[in-house]
Amino acid sequence: xKKITRILRWILILAVACLxxxxxxxxxxxxxxxxxxxIGIWLxxxxxxxxxxxxxxxxxxxxxALWGVGAYTAALLQTRLGVPFWIxxxxxxxxxxxxxxxxxxxxxxxxxxxxxxxxxxxxxxMNLVLVNETPITGGADGIGHIQMPNLFGFPINNDERYYxxxxxxxxxxxxxxxxxxxxxxxxxxxxxxxxxxxxxxMGVNTGFYQIxxxxxxxxxxxxxxxxxxxxxxxxxxxxxxxxxxxxxxxxILVGGMGSLPGSVVGTVLLLVLNEYLQVFQRWQLxxxxxxxxxxxxxxxxxxxxxxxxxxxxxxxxxxxxxxxKSDAEAG
Amino acid sequence: xSVTSIFFxxxxxxxxxxSLYALVALGYSMTFRSMGLVNFAQGSIYMVGTYFGIxxxxxxxxxxxxxxxxxxxxxxxxxxxxxxVLERIFRPLAKLDLMLMLLATIGLxxxxxxxxxxxxxxxxxxxxxxxxxxxxNIFGVRxxxxxxxLIGVSFALMIGNQLFLSKTKWGRAMRASAMDFEIARAMxxxxxxxxALALSIGCMMSAAAGILAAPIVYVSPSMGVAxxxxxxxxxxxxxxxxxxxxxxxxxxxxxxxxxxxGYISSTWxxxxxxxxxxxxxxxxxxxxxxxxxxxxV
Numbered sequence: 001x002k003k004i005t006r007i008l009r010w011i012l013i014l015a016v017a018c019l020x021x022x023x024x025x026x027x028x029x030x031x032x033x034x035x036x037x038x039i040g041i042w043l044x045x046x047x048x049x050x051x052x053x054x055x056x057x058x059x060x061x062x063x064x065a066l067w068g069v070g071a072y073t074a075a076l077l078q079t080r081l082g083v084p085f086w087i088x089x090x091x092x093x094x095x096x097x098x099x100x101x102x103x104x105x106x107x108x109x110x111x112x113x114x115x116x117x118x119x120x121x122x123x124x125x126m127n128l129v130l131v132n133e134t135p136i137t138g139g140a141d142g143i144g145h146i147q148m149p150n151l152f153g154f155p156i157n158n159d160e161r162y163y164x165x166x167x168x169x170x171x172x173x174x175x176x177x178x179x180x181x182x183x184x185x186x187x188x189x190x191x192x193x194x195x196x197x198x199x200x201x202m203g204v205n206t207g208f209y210q211i212x213x214x215x216x217x218x219x220x221x222x223x224x225x226x227x228x229x230x231x232x233x234x235x236x237x238x239x240x241x242x243x244x245x246x247x248x249x250x251x252i253l254v255g256g257m258g259s260l261p262g263s264v265v266g267t268v269l270l271l272v273l274n275e276y277l278q279v280f281q282r283w284q285l286x287x288x289x290x291x292x293x294x295x296x297x298x299x300x301x302x303x304x305x306x307x308x309x310x311x312x313x314x315x316x317x318x319x320x321x322x323x324x325k326s327d328a329e330a331g
Numbered sequence: 332x333s334v335t336s337i338f339f340x341x342x343x344x345x346x347x348x349x350s351l352y353a354l355v356a357l358g359y360s361m362t363f364r365s366m367g368l369v370n371f372a373q374g375s376i377y378m379v380g381t382y383f384g385i386x387x388x389x390x391x392x393x394x395x396x397x398x399x400x401x402x403x404x405x406x407x408x409x410x411x412x413x414x415x416v417l418e419r420i421f422r423p424l425a426k427l428d429l430m431l432m433l434l435a436t437i438g439l440x441x442x443x444x445x446x447x448x449x450x451x452x453x454x455x456x457x458x459x460x461x462x463x464x465x466x467x468n469i470f471g472v473r474x475x476x477x478x479x480x481l482i483g484v485s486f487a488l489m490i491g492n493q494l495f496l497s498k499t500k501w502g503r504a505m506r507a508s509a510m511d512f513e514i515a516r517a518m519x520x521x522x523x524x525x526x527a528l529a530l531s532i533g534c535m536m537s538a539a540a541g542i543l544a545a546p547i548v549y550v551s552p553s554m555g556v557a558x559x560x561x562x563x564x565x566x567x568x569x570x571x572x573x574x575x576x577x578x579x580x581x582x583x584x585x586x587x588x589x590x591x592x593g594y595i596s597s598t599w600x601x602x603x604x605x606x607x608x609x610x611x612x613x614x615x616x617x618x619x620x621x622x623x624x625x626x627x628v
Binding site for chain 2: 120291
């Protein structure tokens with residue numbers, strides 16, 4: 001029985017992997033591939049925020065601005081200095097990590113609502129820097145004419161080819177994320193989230209792990225930024241705001257806070273729904289608001305919670321069945 | 332104009348916009364102290380209240396041009412009813428985790444914003460002042476009559492609210508239920524009704540701010556976004572949950588914004604206000620007033 005489920009699981013994973021590999025060919029048009037690419041970028045953001053918030057309990061609502069840091073670093077390096085993709089991607093990640101560590105500094109002093117507010121304020125202040133420092137960032141007009149990457153003479157010049165870069169980055173992000181939360185760091189994060197004083201008393205270096213949580217979400221945001229800039233070839237500051245952080249927050253809450261598969265489910269669900277519900281225009285947004293309230297009130301663990309509930313129900317059902325059987329045998 | 336009169340000019344502008352923030356901050360504080368809940372829909376409630384009042388004044392309903400004072404009262408009344416409805420919605424939320432609470436109230440704000448955009452359209456409109464538009468000249472400082480009205484009525488409302496909370500039986504019952512929910516209930520205070528009253532007062536304050544400021548600012552369904560964020564900042568600046576703190580926080584935030592716009596740089600105003608807020612929070616997280624506020628578990 002157990003062996004069969006294991007084989008089924010591997011078949012499922014293989015099927016999903018094959019589907020992901022051939023996705024650009026089975027898509028009906030380029031727009032669909034573009035949507036999938038977009039989902040990949042938001043996935044990186046939501047994985048990063050879920051590690052910082054869901055696991056470590058550090059409210060990093062400056063995420064939108066950190067995403068912008070990554071995007072602007074890549075865009076400026078690319079347009080001004082002609083730095084190629086495979087160098088400007090790690091550099092954007094490093095830039096976002098450094099800024100994120102600074103954003104995390106107030107967490108030594110403030111927590112919960114206050115930390116949320118401080119990070120919102122810092123994020124908005126950073127966004128204003130992007131808007132106002134026109135000579136460097138291009139102001140509200142943003143930066144255009146960013147080139148799509150060219151990997152060792154092979155041009156990645158359309159959505160189908162870019163898809164594979166995003167796929168690699170998302171898989172990498174997911175695997176690294178799993179390693180982090182399964183590692184000592186992940187245990188320290190959970191200790192930090194559940195009981196700060198106890199974690200400290202047990203010898204967890206709380207300050208270090210707080211900054212680390214911010215830095216990790218910054219790394220994901222930086223990668224997402226560099227990918228975003230070179231996918232769209234144009235960036236402007238209006239997307240790198242608190243609103244984007246809120247959208248990501250909604251994704252991980254709908255999917256499941258403190259669960260990496262939850263991040264994936266939430267992001268894919270919301271973005272795919274978003275495409276299908278576009279015909280309803282404004283009413284779609286009203287429905288979105290109602291959906292958020294319903295999820296919060298009735299399913300606070302997110303969609304992943306539903307799967308977990310189903311699994312425990314199934315197990316109880318199975319246990320009940322075997323019990324009935326043994327009773328019958330005894331009788 | 333002399334240096335001092337420019338200073339006072341800026342100061343008056345700051346106090347005007349500050350009293351607007353203070354009224355919105357009061358909404359946050361009244362909700363937080365009574366239910367232990369941060370209501371991020373407060374900005375939307377401010378917008379909704381403005382519309383509830385201004386549509387009557389502007390003749391958008393059956394071409395009725397009711398007097399400004401009557402429209403003001405209608406707006407306040409409608410928002411008071413909204414507050415009672417909100418208390419019922421928020422009751423199950425108050426027990427939840429901060430992030431869930433935050434998200435649910437943001438969801439609520441989202442619903443209100445988009446409903447009003449569907450009903451009234453995304454483009455806003457300007458509102459005529461009920462008072463003459465020529466500024467008064469007081470010792471070389473020019474003050475718009477509407478600005479004076481905004482400041483005057485706001486202060487009257489804030490003082491009235493403070494008196495209500497400290498002197499009347501209902502006010503005392505409200506403070507008791509904010510301080511200790513269970514003991515207040517054991518003493519026979521209908522705590523849920525007190526929470527509804529607190530939310531109603533908060534919503535009325537926001538409506539008052541919106542209707543008073545409508546002739547100065549521009550009325551549109553997205554007008555609540557920035558004010559909501561700044562009102563929250565003001566409430567935290569003063570000490571979340573404290574009524575005098577909300578007023579002080581609002582005024583400080585408004586004056587700070589005006590002074591940095593007047594003396595440093597108008598493009599960096601927002602950024603400076605945000606940074607000062609962060610610094611204040613770091614140095615004194617309990618806010619300027621520093622009252623020990625209710626801790627709800």
